[in-house]
Amino acid sequence: xxxxxxxxxxxxxxxxxxxxxxxxxxxxxxxxxxxxxxxxxxxxxxxxxxxxxxxxxxxxxxxxxxxxxxxxxxxxxxxxxxxxxxxxxxxxxxxxxxxxxxxxxxxxxxxxx
Amino acid sequence: xxxxxxxxxxxxxxxxxxxxxxxxxxxxxxxxxxxxxxxxxxxxxxxxxxxxxxxxxxxxxxxxxxxxxxxxxxxxxxxxxxxxxxxxxxxxxxxxxxxxxxxxxxxxxxxxx
Numbered sequence: 001x002x003x004x005x006x007x008x009x010x011x012x013x014x015x016x017x018x019x020x021x022x023x024x025x026x027x028x029x030x031x032x033x034x035x036x037x038x039x040x041x042x043x044x045x046x047x048x049x050x051x052x053x054x055x056x057x058x059x060x061x062x063x064x065x066x067x068x069x070x071x072x073x074x075x076x077x078x079x080x081x082x083x084x085x086x087x088x089x090x091x092x093x094x095x096x097x098x099x100x101x102x103x104x105x106x107x108x109x110x111x112x113x
Numbered sequence: 114x115x116x117x118x119x120x121x122x123x124x125x126x127x128x129x130x131x132x133x134x135x136x137x138x139x140x141x142x143x144x145x146x147x148x149x150x151x152x153x154x155x156x157x158x159x160x161x162x163x164x165x166x167x168x169x170x171x172x173x174x175x176x177x178x179x180x181x182x183x184x185x186x187x188x189x190x191x192x193x194x195x196x197x198x199x200x201x202x203x204x205x206x207x208x209x210x211x212x213x214x215x216x217x218x219x220x221x222x223x224x225x226x
Contacts, residue, residue, distance in 0.1 A: 004155075032213045043117070043203055043217035044156070089155050098169025099210055100146065103155030 003027045004092050006104035013111050019077040021107050023090030026071065030092040034101065035064060035075045038087045047088075048075070080111045115140050117206050117218035125224045126194050134189040134221045136204030144168070144210050145187040147179060150201040150220070162187050163210050191223075199225045 005024045013019045023033075031052040036044035050057040050064045050073070057064050063076045077084055087108050091101040118137045126132050138145050144163045148156035158171035162181035176192040185206070191198055201222050205215035 034214065036217075041219070043119075043205075043219045046214055046216060049214060091155075093213060095211065095213075097210060098161050099144075099207060099213060099215070100158040100161060100169055100171065101148075101156070101205075101215060103148075103157070105153070105155050 002105075003030075004090055004102050004104040006088075006090055006107050008107050009105075010108040010110070013080045013109065015082055015111055015113050016079045019075075019080045019084065019109055019111065021075040021077075021088050021090075021109065023073050023075075023104055024071060025073075025092055027092070027094065027102075028071070029094040030102075031095055032093050033064070033066060033073050034091045034093075035062075036089045036091060036103075037084075038089060038106070044089055077109075080109075082111050082113050085109055085111045117204055117216055119202075119204050119218040119221050121221060122219070123222045123224075125226065127226050128194055128196060130194050130225075131190065131192045132194060132223060134191075134202050134204075134223070136187045136189070136206075136218060138185045138187070138204075138206035139216050142206035142208050142216070143185050144207045144212070145181060145185065146205045146207070146215060147187070147189045148203040148205065148217075149173075150203060151197075152200070156203055159189070161210070168210055194225045196225050199223060 034049040090104040146161040147159040
C-alpha cells in the first residue's frame with residue numbers, strides 16, 4: 001500500500017518557467033512533509049519542508065503548498081534552472097517515537113536550457 | 114560541519130553471503146536511520162538507532178540487523194543475501210528521534226549476484 005504517491009514519473013520544463021511537482025498521500029496521521037532532491041550517484045538532499053498546521057512554506061525559489069482536505073502537496077520552483085534537473089522525492093512522517101520517513105516513488109525533473 | 118558519510122561506495126556479493134555497511138552521522142546528530150532504495154522506487158525505511166538501541170523498524174526480515182556505536186556511527190548487516198537485496202542503501206542522521214528533517218549520505222550500492 002503506497003501511502004505517498006507521486007503520479008508523474010517525469011516532468012520537462014523550460015528554463016525560467018515554473019516547475020510544479022505534485023504529491024498525494026493517504027494517511028491522515030501524517031503531520032510533517034518534506035521534499036528531497038536527488039542527483040545520480042548521490043544521496044537525497046533535503047530541500048524544504050512543511051508542517052501540517054501550515055498551508056504554505058517558502059524558501060527562495062522553492063515553495064511548498066499543502067492542501068490537507070485533498071491530502072495533496074506540491075512543490076513550486078520559480079524560476080526553474082538547468083541545475084534543478086534531478087529526481088524529486090516527496091516524503092512524510094507522523095512523528096511519534098520514530099521519525100521514519102515514508103517516501104513517494106519520485107519525479108524526474110528535466111529543465112531544458 | 115561534517116556531513117553523513119558511508120562506506121563502501123559499491124559492493125558486489127553473491128547470494129547467501131553476508132555484508133556489513135557503515136555510516137558516520139553528521140556531527141551533532143545522535144540518531145541514525147537506514148533506508149533501502151530499489152531501482153525506480155523511493156527509499157524504504159529499514160530501522161532507526163538512537164542511543165545504541167533499535168528505535169523502530171520497517172517491514173524487513175530479521176536477517177537485516179544493525180548496530181550503533183557510542184560515537185553515533187552505525188552499521189547495517191544483512192545475512193543470507195538474496196538477489197532482491199540488490200539496492201542502494203542509504204543512511205540518514207538527525208538531531209534526535211523527534212527531529213523531522215533527516216540528512217542523507219551518498220549511499221552504498223549493493224549488487225547481489
